[in-house]
Amino acid sequence: MSGAKAISLHVAVIILLFALNFLLPEYHHGVLARVMVFAVFAMGYALLFGYAGLLSLGHSMFFAAGMYGAALPVLHLGWSAPLAFVAGIAAGTALSLLIALLALRTTGVAFMIVTMMFAQVFYLAIIYFSPWTRGDEGFALDRQARIVDLGGNLVDLTNPTARYMIALLLFTIALFTMLRVVTSPFGRVLVAIRENEERTRMLGYNTFANKLVAVVVSGTVCAAAGAAYALLFGFAGAGFASVQYSILPLLWSLLGGAATTLGPALGALFMYYLVDITSGYTSAYLLFVGILLMLLVLFFPKGILGTARDRWARWLP
């Protein structure tokens, strides 16, 4: 029963987002397209953090791997957007596999610090190779490169509706992938690892292999978000690889509820409008953002949906 309820809710969210394409004023329409891409980043992060219990502070490198994996071939090799998107995802998969093999030798806070340091190296590498990457200044993608020929139909990624729909498609795929993963046996093993790794191992599960898959899936989803950001919004810059973009998905996940499927997306949306609205009233908006974060966490210690699940809706996945 609860499974059907959950699926209905997720379908309803997608339908609502689809309807909003026709209802939202121009500005908020554009905002939502951006937030959906960041929400994919947040979901990729939360899959690892919320379900497998691995706190990484290095996910900006996966986002950036996707971003540069897609944007560099477009800039230097003239690749088309779809091919570049695949390249971005592949770059994220490869990097996350490498990082997983190294970083999963550690656990807990050591995992957090190791991923942070690898991400720092990645960030510095983008700076170091600035003749190709333009380092922190970054580069804009040519408009022509963002018009995609799909079997004779031209899809213009700079068109707001096209962009919104592609972001929604990516969001939908990510959301249902996440729902599928967390309700699958694999997802349950991850939760078991989170709760007690030793016991899970005793029960005969290969916890290393399961965690490895979790990191790679998580990194790949984040890379997809990064690649989508570069192609949809036409910019790649080293700032996206900085530690700030590792902390943001953590914050989004915690705010919305890390071990929930919809929470990370909600957290991303909430943070966006928190900054956007408060900055409209005062230049000291970070003060209010800070106070609101504290208040929020006092009343929703497990994030908005996490706490909602504990109190009202046990069936939330």
Added chain:
Amino acid sequence: MSFGPHLLLACLEGLVTAAVLSLTALGLSLVFGVMRIVNVAHGEFFMLGAVLAWWAASLAGGDPVIGFLLALVISPLIVGAIALLSERLVLRRLHYNPEATIVATIGLLYILQQAALSLYGPEARPVPAPFNVRIVLPWFGYSGYKLFVIAASASLLVATWLVLTRTRIGLVMRATQYDRETAQAFGIPVDRVYGGVFALGAMLAAVAAVLIVPIQQAHYLMGRDPLLLSFIVVIIGGLGSLRGTLIAALLIGLSDGVISMFFSPTLAKMIATLAVALVLVFRPQGLFGTAQR
């Protein structure tokens, strides 16, 4: 410059980095070790310490020595009070839940940064060193104050070590760190210990900032790198190991300095960071840590 003097310079610089880093990291290590929480705002306490040092120097009006001594007293006190306040008002109510604490301390980070930006401003402001001595070596000149920073940090570290190992306060803290429930059962006021540890951690960061600010200037965004580096030091050193924290700080400071001799600056930073990360990969419990409990 020939190899020998260059190495000497790199080591001196590494020692200065290590000295300040070990103080900042020691504060984080206490909080991390005893309370088991990730305090994202630790770097902002460092920043606040530096900004308050500038304020103290302004109050003292001109005399750098008085300003410096004043800063050394009031800066940690104010920062400690702010830390204590936030601990009592927020962290305690969260029951030190590790995840909720991350959000709360990110909130605190925003608040402190904005306060500094609004009240102190966006500029980097210099604080005069208590004394200016340029030590002239045959190959290069070096700041005498930097040598003082190394010495001052070392003595503060010794003092902290004595407090932790030789006093009742230290015993209580170590007991709480070792086993919270048992400590409580033995009548240790764990709740008050937590408040004290959080304030003490912030004060150590503030002291480090007062020492560094004549070299580095106070700026409202200066807290990020000390935060990241402190985390690295604490984990490499091994949770709860004072000796480990010190050695990790030396390792990071000196490797940063020495590696910078051989490569262009950005590449040197990459290699140094990667090297330290690999230490952790192949020794996950840190240099002196025991397996995690």
Added chain:
Amino acid sequence: MSNTRDKAGFANSRISRRTAIKGLGAVAALGTAPGYVRYAGAQTSEPIRIGFQAHKTGIGAAYGRWYEKTTMAAVKLINDAGGINGRPVEIITEDDGTDPARGAEVVAKLATQHKCDLVYGTLFSHVVTGSAPVAGELKVPYFVVSEGYHVASGKLNRWCLQPGITDVRSQVTSVAPWMAGNLGKKVTMIFPDYAFGYDHRDYLPPALKAQGAEVLAQIAIPPTETSFTKYLPQIPSDTEVLYHVMVGPAVLTFVKELGEFYGSSGPQLFGFIDSLEAVDINSPGLEFLDGSHFWEGSPRYAQENDSDAQKAYRAAVGIDDNGASLQDPKDISTAAHMFGCWETLYVIKQAMEACDYKSTDDRAKLVEATEAMTEMKEGPEHPQGDKIFNGKIHQAFGHQNISKLEGGKLKVVHRTSIEDGQYEPQADYTTTPL
């Protein structure tokens, strides 16, 4: 959206050293501070709405504050003189946090939510590059005051313009002959390993080579670095000129450590004042710079031969003869760059008048009218000096100042000609459709 907001916010009130001291003692006041002024200018019917993408927070905040002051001063003058095409000008400010992602969002917000006629005022080049695609997609004119070589490189799009400040490529090309002729022919460069530094890295060596001088070494410092001494031995010992460009809070450290390292010996120094914008040149630790030379866009200190326009500009913005705020002599301006805001706003005014700009439907006409500009005469609208605008690459070219630091003041010792800074344009935006 209401059009007026409370004026009492502290973003509007200047944060001086004194108020900062008072303020630090009374943190509590912070929570009660109300909103700030988002809208300035007279509120008659249908003002021209200029969206101001401001670095209010983040690493660019020191610049952002003075960019805002200059902007408000120029707009007040424009409005007092009857506005543009008889309409008042209204500035709508949004903070981009000096972050390219937020910058892009802010341009969209200004264009689509605030319905601004154009977006203006960005300084940091990564924010410009990140925001440019949005400006191109929304077809909103984007006037930047950044001095990066991004607009002129042709890598952005036709909606991006930089008519009020010269770019770094032009600046380094202009100063190279003077450097080679007066300071020395063996140059070592120290610069930040990010956007701003790349333009120096790429364009100084060829400019020096043309003068028979050479770059011995390039030392790029990673952006997170806070200490520099360990890199100083990488400066070759036969260096005659040390060319330094540092931005951000670490610059004082850099100079101080340079002084400790070299003492009274050491090479000649040539720096870009960007390092020391908003910083008191007489700060403790900067003594080592005495006698060294700096590039300045517009001189910080009032000069003997200042034009009346320059004097009027300084008075309007509110800076004294030392380039500090009239209210607080410790509050140093970003004089070498912020004139660009003033001049850009007057370029916008002139272009809008030339194309008889009526509404957002005329945005393309505004771009074309700007492209059609060629000469800009020195005067109240261009207090820094005359300029030549290249409509193909959307970039202004002008005079550069080389100043010597003597007796705690910067004195202009050489002013380059516009021709010194010319280079072969590598793009033509006018061929792309609007």
